[in-house]
Amino acid sequence: MADKKSNLLLDIRNLRIEATVYPPGEPPKNIVIVHDVSLTLEKGKVLGLIGESGAGKSTIGLSSMGYGRGGVRITGGEVLLNGRDILKGGKQGLRKLRGHEVCYVAQSAAAAFNPAHRLMDQVVEATLLHGRATRAEAEKRAIKLFKALSLPDPEHIGERFPHQVSGGQLQRVMTAMALCSEPDLIVFDEPTTALDVTTQIDVLAAIKVAIRETGVAALYITHDLAVVAQVSDEIMVLRHGRLVEWGGTRQIIKEPRQDYTNALVSVHEIEHEEKKPGTASFLSVKNVTAAYGGGKVKVLKNVSVDIYPGQTLAVVGESGSGKSTLARAVTGLLPPEQGSITFDGRPLANRLADRPKEDLRQLQMIYQMADVAMNPRQTVGTIIGRPLEFYFGMRGRERDARVNELLDKIEMGKGFNDRYPAELSGGQKQRVCIARSLAAKPKLIICDEVTSALDPLVANGILKLLLDLQAEENVAYLFITHDLATVKSIADSIAVMYRGEVVRYGPKSEVLKPPFDAYTDLLLSSVPEMEMGWLEKAIKNRRMESAGN
Amino acid sequence: MSSPILKLVAQRVALGILLLLAVSVLIFAGTQVLPGDVAQSILGQAATPESLANLRAELGLNDPAYIRYFRWLGGVMTGDLGTALSSGQDIATSIGGRLWNTLFLAFCAALISVPLAILLGLLAVRYRNGWVDKLISGLALASTSFPEFFIGYLLVYFFAVQWQIFPGISTVYDGMPFLERMQAIALPAAALTLVVLAQMMRMTRAAILNVMQSAYVETAELKGLSAFSIIRKHALPNAVAPIINVVMLNLAYLIVGVVVVEVIFVYPGMGQYLVDHVSKRDVPVVQAVGLIFAAVYIALNIVADIASIVANPRLRHPK
Numbered sequence: 001m002a003d004k005k006s007n008l009l010l011d012i013r014n015l016r017i018e019a020t021v022y023p024p025g026e027p028p029k030n031i032v033i034v035h036d037v038s039l040t041l042e043k044g045k046v047l048g049l050i051g052e053s054g055a056g057k058s059t060i061g062l063s064s065m066g067y068g069r070g071g072v073r074i075t076g077g078e079v080l081l082n083g084r085d086i087l088k089g090g091k092q093g094l095r096k097l098r099g100h101e102v103c104y105v106a107q108s109a110a111a112a113f114n115p116a117h118r119l120m121d122q123v124v125e126a127t128l129l130h131g132r133a134t135r136a137e138a139e140k141r142a143i144k145l146f147k148a149l150s151l152p153d154p155e156h157i158g159e160r161f162p163h164q165v166s167g168g169q170l171q172r173v174m175t176a177m178a179l180c181s182e183p184d185l186i187v188f189d190e191p192t193t194a195l196d197v198t199t200q201i202d203v204l205a206a207i208k209v210a211i212r213e214t215g216v217a218a219l220y221i222t223h224d225l226a227v228v229a230q231v232s233d234e235i236m237v238l239r240h241g242r243l244v245e246w247g248g249t250r251q252i253i254k255e256p257r258q259d260y261t262n263a264l265v266s267v268h269e270i271e272h273e274e275k276k277p278g279t280a281s282f283l284s285v286k287n288v289t290a291a292y293g294g295g296k297v298k299v300l301k302n303v304s305v306d307i308y309p310g311q312t313l314a315v316v317g318e319s320g321s322g323k324s325t326l327a328r329a330v331t332g333l334l335p336p337e338q339g340s341i342t343f344d345g346r347p348l349a350n351r352l353a354d355r356p357k358e359d360l361r362q363l364q365m366i367y368q369m370a371d372v373a374m375n376p377r378q379t380v381g382t383i384i385g386r387p388l389e390f391y392f393g394m395r396g397r398e399r400d401a402r403v404n405e406l407l408d409k410i411e412m413g414k415g416f417n418d419r420y421p422a423e424l425s426g427g428q429k430q431r432v433c434i435a436r437s438l439a440a441k442p443k444l445i446i447c448d449e450v451t452s453a454l455d456p457l458v459a460n461g462i463l464k465l466l467l468d469l470q471a472e473e474n475v476a477y478l479f480i481t482h483d484l485a486t487v488k489s490i491a492d493s494i495a496v497m498y499r500g501e502v503v504r505y506g507p508k509s510e511v512l513k514p515p516f517d518a519y520t521d522l523l524l525s526s527v528p529e530m531e532m533g534w535l536e537k538a539i540k541n542r543r544m545e546s547a548g549n
Numbered sequence: 550m551s552s553p554i555l556k557l558v559a560q561r562v563a564l565g566i567l568l569l570l571a572v573s574v575l576i577f578a579g580t581q582v583l584p585g586d587v588a589q590s591i592l593g594q595a596a597t598p599e600s601l602a603n604l605r606a607e608l609g610l611n612d613p614a615y616i617r618y619f620r621w622l623g624g625v626m627t628g629d630l631g632t633a634l635s636s637g638q639d640i641a642t643s644i645g646g647r648l649w650n651t652l653f654l655a656f657c658a659a660l661i662s663v664p665l666a667i668l669l670g671l672l673a674v675r676y677r678n679g680w681v682d683k684l685i686s687g688l689a690l691a692s693t694s695f696p697e698f699f700i701g702y703l704l705v706y707f708f709a710v711q712w713q714i715f716p717g718i719s720t721v722y723d724g725m726p727f728l729e730r731m732q733a734i735a736l737p738a739a740a741l742t743l744v745v746l747a748q749m750m751r752m753t754r755a756a757i758l759n760v761m762q763s764a765y766v767e768t769a770e771l772k773g774l775s776a777f778s779i780i781r782k783h784a785l786p787n788a789v790a791p792i793i794n795v796v797m798l799n800l801a802y803l804i805v806g807v808v809v810v811e812v813i814f815v816y817p818g819m820g821q822y823l824v825d826h827v828s829k830r831d832v833p834v835v836q837a838v839g840l841i842f843a844a845v846y847i848a849l850n851i852v853a854d855i856a857s858i859v860a861n862p863r864l865r866h867p868k
Contacts, residue, residue: 065771099772111764116786116862126772161862 009082009184009217010041010064016076017059017068017241033072034059034241043184046211046218048232048249050225050264052455053426056241057221061187064219065102066094082184099126103178107190109170113162119173120158127181138180145176148213149206168199172206179214186211188220192227196318196482197526204230204528205539223455225264226528229253230535237261253530263457265530270463270489274508281306282476283330283444288339290329295337299325301500302339307444310474314491314508316481316523322500323480327446330478331363361391364437368449370429374421380407380432381417387439406435409472410465427458431465438469446478451486463490484527488512496520553867557858565851572843573625577618580832590634590830621836630837635829640837644822648841650721651811651818654734655803658741663796666746670753670792674780677758686754689747701740701813708736719814737814741807745799752795756788763787790857797853804849805842 017034034056041047049057063074066086078085086097098104103126106112113122124138133141139158146154149172162170171191178186191207192200208231211218222228228235228249235252237244237260245258256262283306290300299322307313315323328334330341332352341348343362349355367373374383384403388394394402404414410431421429430450437445447466451459467490469475479490487494487508494511496504498519504511516524525538588604589596605611609620624631630640669689673682692700709717715735725733760766761784769783808820815821819838826834858864 067771069767095773095775097773098770099774104768104771106764106768108764112768114765114769114783114787116783122768125769125774129773161866163863164866164868 007042008040009043010039010219011080011083012037012039012060012064012077013080014038014077015060015063015074015079017056017063017072018075019068019070019072032241034063036077037238037241037243038077039236039243039246041185041217041219044215044217045234046220046232048228048235049219049221049238050223050228050235051238051244052223052457054240055238057238058189059241060238061189061219061221062104064185064187065098065104067098096130099183100130100132100181101183102185102187103181103183105171105174105178105186105188105191108194109174109191110162110167110194112174113170115162117161118158119160119162119165123158123173123177123180126177130181132181142176142180145179145210146173148210149173149176150202151176166199168195168203171195171203175203175207175210179210179216182214182216184217186216186218188218190222193222193224197484198318198522200227201526201528201535201538204535207231208535224528225253226530226534229530229532230528237264249532253532270460270467272467272489272491275308275311275492276507281308282344283307284342285326285330286340286342288326288329288336288341290325290334290336292334299500300329300336303497303500303502304339305495305502305505307476307478308492309443309476310470311492312470312477312479312490313493313495314479314481314487315495315497316484316487317497318482318523320499321497323482323497324448325500326497327365327448327478327480330446331365357391361387361440362443363446364440364442364444365446365448366430366433366437366450368452370426370433370450370453371421373433374429376421378420379417380419380421380424383421383432384435384439387436391440402439406439409438409469410435425458426454427461430454430462434462434465434469438473438475441473442475444476444478446480448480449482450479452481452483459486466490484524496523554858554864557864558855561851561854561858565847569844569847572847573622573840574618576836576839576843577621578614580836581614583830583832590832625837625840631833633826633831633834635826635831635834640834644819644837644841646723647817647819647822650816651804651807651820654737654741654811654816654818655800655807657731657734658738658745658803659800661738662742662746662799663749665742666749666796667753667792669746669750670757671777671780671785673750673754674757674761674784675777677754682754686751689750692743693747695743697740697744697809698813700743701737701810704736704740705813717814719816721817734816737810737816740810740813741803744810745802749792749795749799753788753792756791757784760784760787786860789860793856793860794853797849797856801846801849804845 015034015037016032018030018032020028021031022028033054037056037060039047039060049060051057059069059072062069063079064081064086066074066079066089068074074087079087081097081101086094089097113119120139120142123142124135127133127138127141128135132138142158143154146157151157151169151172157165157169157173165173175191188207192203195203204227210216211231218231220228220232225235232249234247235249236246237252237258239260245252245256245261247257252261253265256265285303285305288300288303289298291298303322303326305313305315305326315326317323325334329336332348332350332355335350341350343359348359352360381400381403384406385394385399388399388402403417407414407416412428412431416424416428416432421432424432433450450466451462454462463486466477470477477490479487481487491508493507494505495502496511496519504517504520511520512524525541528534588601588608588610592600592604609617612620621631628641630644632638633640633643636643669685673685676682695703705717708715716733717736719733719737721730721733757780761780766779766783769779774782804819807818808824810816811818811820812824819841823835823838826838
């Protein structure tokens with residue numbers, strides 16, 4: 001026991017964190033965002049903090065640096081680092097500790113690096129500030145870390161500015177920045193969430209190697225259980241600022257004791273029977289080529305896909321693959337340079353402005369960011385009622401009845417009629433957007449990453465709703481996503497896009513059946529699985545393949 | 550230096566020249582629509598129809614307007630700004646010394662006001678929403694809210710009349726010892742500083758506060774940097790572009806808008822010269838001074854544009 005004590009690095013006791021919120025039209029009020037949470041972390045160990053947004057996981061992570069984001073205050077408890085309460089050291093004490101004993105790796109390295117300074121200056125800044133090394137030593141150490149994190153051209157990458165380096169590389173440079181001052185603890189705050197799945201795996205592997213080699217302890221914050229299962233020794237599940245369950249990684253993912261943990265573990269299991277393509281597709285994209293900047297940047301190359309009534313075509317690919325551009329071409333926002341789009345057997349006008357109102361009604365859209373897709377000054381009733389007036393000329397009682405019907409369809413009910421978007425949760429906002437698009441009684445709804453900004457459980461609810469609505473209304477979906485798990489649960493047919501081209505296309509069962517083409521294989525093998533040791537296996541397979549080539 | 554910057558700079562300069570040409574057309578056209586012409590102004594009361602006609606022919610006033618415009622423009626380009634009607638003196642020679650005086654005064658005012666404004670802006674951000682911030686903002690606002698002639702007379706009343714530290718009339722002459730010259734322009738420079746300080750300071754504060762929301766400022770904070778080094782090292786470099794723009798706008802004001810202050814302190818600069826000759830309806834002088842003011846304004850704005858382009862690392866170091 002005494003031995004264990006001496007190994008104790010971080011000991012958070014009865015932590016209570018509060019924030020002041022300013023609800024519109026009401027006096028400011030205090031809310032508690034972390035209730036009485038305690039945790040311990042031994043030297044060299046990794047603890048995963050997992051939960052949905054609002055669970056307080058980032059807030060707890062930052063509390064180990066005595067930091068509260070945007071008016072957040074630690075109002076109770078102790079944060080002992082190496083046996084010393086950091087909350088009692090005052091501002092000076094905290095400044096000495098930050099960037100020295102505890103370092104931070106942010107979610108978006110692209111935003112967390114200062115665009116005005118070279119990478120090396122930023123990487124060694126904390127090390128120099130705290131007098132941990134001379135400039136020459138610090139730079140040498142940084143280059144060694146760049147190498148360990150398998151960054152390209154480690155000798156010179158530090159001379160670059162943040163905008164000259166890719167997102168995945170920046171995330172690794174940020175990890176090097178945290179490791180450079182040889183801290184005892186690193187707080188990783190969703191370090192791979194903003195990355196493409198094929199990039200995520202490399203960054204994850206690099207982080208894991210770096211943690212092992214330097215023996216640093218870490219708090220690893222994420223909402224993705226499959227990711228955290230790869231890097232942490234223990235996992236703590238949080239919800240609404242309270243501890244739900246805390247245990248070894250194996251126990252949490254194999255034998256969760258709490259219902260909530262169980263729900264998180266089994267989140268991706270939606271069963272969806274694939275529908276066979278009917279004889280006639282109603283929307284057909286033929287050899288479409290599209291470009292931005294007056295033909296300079298080709299983003300779609302010769303793309304052909306078909307959509308069948310009441311079915312879902314999932315378009316999957318990484319950022320920059322052209323999947324959202326395909327949606328823009330179909331909606332007429334980006335007229336194609338070549339090729340045609342036919343709808344119900346007749347050609348669809350290329351430009352949005354040339355399309356008759358009836359065509360506009362038939363094609364509706366739902367966006368990733370539900371909160372910016374709605375007018376914040378309009379009530380839910382007005383938002384959903386607008387297409388009813390616009391397309392069908394509905395007024396008064398008839399309109400209100402239909403709005404209520406739609407609210408029932410999205411499982412919200414008429415009580416939401418007079419609410420404003422700001423009063424809704426993320427999932428509710430997306431549901432309102434779904435109701436708005438359904439109001440037009442369209443044949444096709446284009447869903448552009450509609451679940452990407454949502455927590456897994458909420459996203460699941462949205463996917464189930466979309467499937468139910470499809471069965472009721474016989475509406476087709478063009479479902480754009482980067483998430484293969486979502487594709488598996490919702491699609492009837494799949495188009496895999498890569499650099500503007502469709503590299504694989506067909507019914508779901510065929511697309512997801514080996515043999516795969518190289519890119520689809522890479523994509524599928526990069527999706528983290530909820531299984532310990534998956535990361536090592538995936539990396540090993542990849543090495544063997546590249547050796548075989 | 551890389552080519553995209555050179556291209557952008559060349560573009561701005563070309564645009565500036567084009568703009569200046571457009572302004573010259575406006576100035577010329579503006580003076581043409583005024584009632585009466587130069588011949589009438591010269592002859593004044595003594596004008597008879599014959600003498601008017603003769604003089605008009607002599608001055609080439611019967612030529613179409615565009616020919617006169619190009620003749621004027623040609624003169625300007627070769628440094629010939631024409632002759633003043635009231636005194637018969639060459640405009641270029643009389644402007645020379647005055648332009649220098651105005652620039653000197655503006656330069657001194659800028660030397661005090663720009664660093665002071667930025668420093669106050671930084672301090673206001675450092676102690677934002679505290680009493681230091683409120684005091685700085687309050688004083689700066691008060692100083693801009695007073696009209697400049699009021700500030701000018703206030704300064705004269707206290708510093709020249711009551712305490713007799715500085716002269717109330719800013720007489721300068723060629724070969725004046727540097728210290729005496731500085732003493733002479735102390736009050737007008739102070740008046741100008743007070744006028745331009747607030748806008749620059751508030752813009753600096755706003756621009757930096759905007760950047761303070763960024764994730765990289767949080768990164769700096771989590772590295773343990775002190776509040777002031779965060780502002781100076783991480784926020785300020787990213788707020789340079791808007792600050793440069795407002796600084797240049799105020800520098801232009803220091804030169805172009807100096808008229809009132811020069812009149813108050815009887816300072817022999819461009820402003821005085823312009824006011825004198827407007828009252829004498831001396832059109833060639835007004836044209837020349839207008840064109841010089843426009844050139845200064847455009848040049849400073851080009852400098853601001855170029856400086857903000859160069860301040861952007863994405864342009865300085867393309868991928």
